[in-house]
Amino acid sequence: MKKRxxxxxxxxxxxxxxADGLSAELVxxxxxxxxxxxxxxxxxVLVSSGAVAAGFRNxxxxxxxxxxxxxxxxxxxxxxxLMEAYTEEFKKHGIITAQLLLTRQDLVxxxxxxxxxxxxxxxxxxxxxxxxNENDSISVxxxxxxxxxxxxxxxxxxxxxxxxIILTDVNGIYDGNPHNEPEARKYTYIAEVHDGxxxxxxxxxxxxxxxGMKSKVLAARIxxxxxxxxxxxxxxxxxxxxxxxEGRGDGTYIGSTSRLSGKDSKRWMAFxxxxxxxxxxxxxxxxxxxxxxxxxxxxxxxxxxxxxRTGDVANVVDPQGNLVGRGQVNYPSxxxxxxxxxxxxxxxxISGGTTPEVIHCNRWIHLQKEEAVR
Ligand SMILES: Nc1ncnc2c1ncn2[C@@H]1O[C@H](COP(=O)(O)OP(=O)(O)O)[C@@H](O)[C@H]1O
Ligand SMILES: N[C@@H](CCC(=O)OP(=O)(O)O)C(=O)O
Numbered sequence: 001m002k003k004r005x006x007x008x009x010x011x012x013x014x015x016x017x018x019a020d021g022l023s024a025e026l027v028x029x030x031x032x033x034x035x036x037x038x039x040x041x042x043x044x045v046l047v048s049s050g051a052v053a054a055g056f057r058n059x060x061x062x063x064x065x066x067x068x069x070x071x072x073x074x075x076x077x078x079x080x081x082l083m084e085a086y087t088e089e090f091k092k093h094g095i096i097t098a099q100l101l102l103t104r105q106d107l108v109x110x111x112x113x114x115x116x117x118x119x120x121x122x123x124x125x126x127x128x129x130x131x132x133n134e135n136d137s138i139s140v141x142x143x144x145x146x147x148x149x150x151x152x153x154x155x156x157x158x159x160x161x162x163x164x165i166i167l168t169d170v171n172g173i174y175d176g177n178p179h180n181e182p183e184a185r186k187y188t189y190i191a192e193v194h195d196g197x198x199x200x201x202x203x204x205x206x207x208x209x210x211x212g213m214k215s216k217v218l219a220a221r222i223x224x225x226x227x228x229x230x231x232x233x234x235x236x237x238x239x240x241x242x243x244x245x246e247g248r249g250d251g252t253y254i255g256s257t258s259r260l261s262g263k264d265s266k267r268w269m270a271f272x273x274x275x276x277x278x279x280x281x282x283x284x285x286x287x288x289x290x291x292x293x294x295x296x297x298x299x300x301x302x303x304x305x306x307x308x309r310t311g312d313v314a315n316v317v318d319p320q321g322n323l324v325g326r327g328q329v330n331y332p333s334x335x336x337x338x339x340x341x342x343x344x345x346x347x348x349x350i351s352g353g354t355t356p357e358v359i360h361c362n363r364w365i366h367l368q369k370e371e372a373v374r
Pocket of ligand 1: 169172202213214
């Protein structure tokens with residue numbers, strides 16, 4: 001079997017029993033399947049949900065709590081229990097586990113993004129299985145990943161994974177939620193995530209899930225752009241992940257468009273950076289940026305909003321406000337305001353700058369609206 005790098009994301013619905021608590025049996029089954037992949041020479045990173053589900057009962061809640069603070073408290077109790085369960089099971093297969101609790105800031109900050117990537121590389125080199133979750137207990141609302149589907153897509157991009165396997169309680173993406181629409185039909189293979197798919201996918205079906213199918217489809221779109229092949233579905237027994245990687249899984253396979261499979265800095269800019277402001281450009285500049293990937297000159301800029309410094313990331317929108325892409329700016333926002341509409345030479349004279357481009361093409365990434373994480 002060819003050596004591949006695989007991110008496996010396991011949702012709460014695939015880790016819990018009928019009473020919504022953590023199921024030791026399911027943890028054991030998933031672990032055996034991951035161990036089989038690792039023993040076949042594959043590099044595996046696990047993104048596991050389940051901290052809230054594992055912890056809420058110990059704090060006296062009768063069902064998964066709804067408020068942020070109670071979920072944070074439940075996760076603080078449950079994360080330890082979740083890791084304990086995984087570590088014990090992986091030990092039976094002779095595999096060392098490593099816990100990694102991420103916040104959005106760990107990927108938003110460029111240095112932390114690269115550090116996280118390097119550390120994961122080291123763990124994989126040493127044959128450990130990293131087990132990642134969002135650091136729920138300290139994640140502040142508004143700057144969270146939202147759900148572990150998105151986190152798994154970003155991690156898959158970060159480590160240049162070949163596959164992202166999203167295990168859930170439904171065997172694929174249907175053209176309607178199969179729990180409410182028994183006639184819904186399943187997609188077995190999709191070349192690219194299209195708008196129809198996003199419309200068909202809705203929220204969670206279980207009482208423990210967070211993002212539902214919608215967040216999985218959005219995550220698949222991001223992962224696909226980063227060159228990662230995605231599977232969303234289910235399976236049984238220790239061979240299930242091997243089967244999925246070999247194309248025999250019970251679910252939906254989504255091809256990769258590979259647009260952003262190149263440089264790390266472009267991946268970071270596209271999906272992890274937080275834009276500090278927006279530049280509005282005219283139609284001609286919008287066309288040149290999206291079709292030819294040229295640099296952005298001041299002459300094509302018609303408006304600036306937000307306050308940003310040299311090196312910050314800004315969104316670029318067309319006159320109708322549609323996202324064209326994102327780039328690292330060579331001038332701060334107050335200087336750009338002074339040079340908009342000018343030629344490169346005029347702009348350099350006014351600003352005293354050394355480059356005519358406001359965004360150089362090497363630090364530019366063309367994005368479609370739905371691809372932007374925020
Ligand atoms: N179009 C769809 N196809 C399949 N499942 C869907 C669709 N729309 C919504 N769902 C729901 O998404 C659920 C899976 O998401 P979720 O409950 O968040 O699981 P997890 O805990 O694994 O992340 C399914 O149980 C199903 O009810
Ligand atoms: N980080 C949370 C899970 C968040 C999440 O996305 O849940 P899920 O939809 O079940 O994958 C936890 O560990 O409980």
